[in-house]
Each structure stands twice: as C-alpha cells, then as structure tokens.
Amino acid sequence: MNDSQLLRYSRHILLPEIGIEGQQKLLDANVLIIGAGGLGSPAALFLASSGIGTITLCDDDTVDLTNLQRQIAHRTSHIGKAKVLSAQATMFELNPDAKIIALQERATESRLEQLVAVADIVLDCSDNFPTRYSLNRVCMQLQKPLVSGAATRFEGQISVFDFRHADCPCYACLYPEQMESEETRCSMLGVFAPLVGIIGSMQAAETLKLIAGIDTTLAGRVLTINALTMEMRTIKLVRDNQCPVCVSHRTN
Ligand SMILES: [Zn+2]
Secondary structure (H helix, E strand, O other), X not given: OOHHHHHHOHHHHOOOOOHHHHHHXXXXXXEEEEOOOOOXXXXXXXXXXXXXXXXXXXOOOEOOHHHXXXXXXXXXXXXXXXXXXXXXXXXXXXXXXXXXXXXXXXXXXHHHHHHHHOOOEEEEOOOOHHHHHHHHHHHHHHOOOEEEEEEEEOEEEEEEEOOOOOXXXXXXXXXXXXXXXXXXXXXXXXXXXXXXXXXXXXXXXXXXXXXXXXXXXXXXXXXXXXXXXOEEEEEXXXXXXXXXXHHHHOOO
C-alpha cells in the first residue's frame, strides 16, 4: 500500500479485526455483484469505498426516474444510461483505485458460471427468483460464498451461504425451487427506500468480513428485518437433506 492508500483506508487499518493484513486482502479481492439496483447500489458503493480491488457489476437495465427514490448509485443526470455504467461512474468518483468491470447483460446460467468462476465472493442483489436459483446452483457447484439479500415493502432479509463448507445449507433449502414463487417486484408492491440501503449495506459488511477472514458472519443464519417496527430476528438455517438442489449438485 502506498501512503495515499494507508490514509484512505486508515479507519479500517485501525480496527484490529482488519488491520493492514485484512485491508490488503480487500485490495486483492475480486467480487461479483449481480444487480445494480436498490441492493446493488449501496453494496457496490461500500465495497468500492472499502478498497475491494476488482468489482464486477452485472445488470441489463437502464436508469429510470422511478429508480432514483432508492437506488443511490444513480443520479438524476444518469436517467436513460445503463445502470452498470451509471454505478461505475459513481463508484469511480468515490474511489478511483477500484477496478470496476461493468457488464450490461442479463446473465444466463452458463454465463454466471464463467463470472462466478473468477470471483472470490458473489452478492445476489437481483430482483427475481430465476436469477436467485441460478446463482445458488452455480455458487454451490463452484464452492463460492454467496451473500444473498432481498427487500420488498418494509421487509428485508439477508443470509450468507458459504459453499466452501460442505455442510452449508443453500438458498433452495430455505425457498424450495418448486415452490409457487410469486414475483415480488418493487414495481408492483413498493419498497421503503432506506430498507434497500440497510440490506445492501449489510451485504457489503458480510462480504468484507468474509474476505478479511472474520468468522462471525451470517453463514448458517438468516437475518430478517421489519423496517416498520425495526424488529430484527436471526433464524438458524440448517441444510435440508431432502433439498433436490443440494442432493444433485453436491458430491459429498
Ligand atoms: Zn439446498
């Protein structure tokens, strides 16, 4: 680290849990974020400001006026621009050191395999079940930690699936794939703006902890928050031995 980096990251370096060594791990890390909307915005901004070396952002959407109430990586002047390019510009302003790869595409499962293979950690900031299930399968196969977040109306949740551990539960253990899953998009139901900030920031926090080697993450637990009452709960999540995804994608 040069003098400017030592200053930029000094408040992390001061933390004994991170220190110089942990900060260097952040600088060397490669993180994949799927979705540059409500959750992806705060996650991407905090990961960029924290000095993650390489961040790949993947989203096929463009910035719309209705996004700006909560998708804080985007600016009014960015309306009509690709979300990944809009977020990239904001992240670059925060931290010109970060290498940010902007992919304006809706990744198929085979494409996700390519992207996840080169990433150390993956953040699911998507807004649809097909992507969530694909990411879950791919991260399980490639044994990459997955930090999954979701938010609608006033309700949010986050969990870490650390597939480096063989007994780790998966997203489909929590929400079986065959379950009738209603698409719960913000465009239909509404979403409280700071809630996506809370969950997306928590996703960034869990990612930084995983990279720095801090082992008190949400792995094996789901945290839910109701932003109306500000009640938070953590529920222990165990692997479902009947989960067809775990059964078909694991060798153990
Ligand atoms: Zn499972």
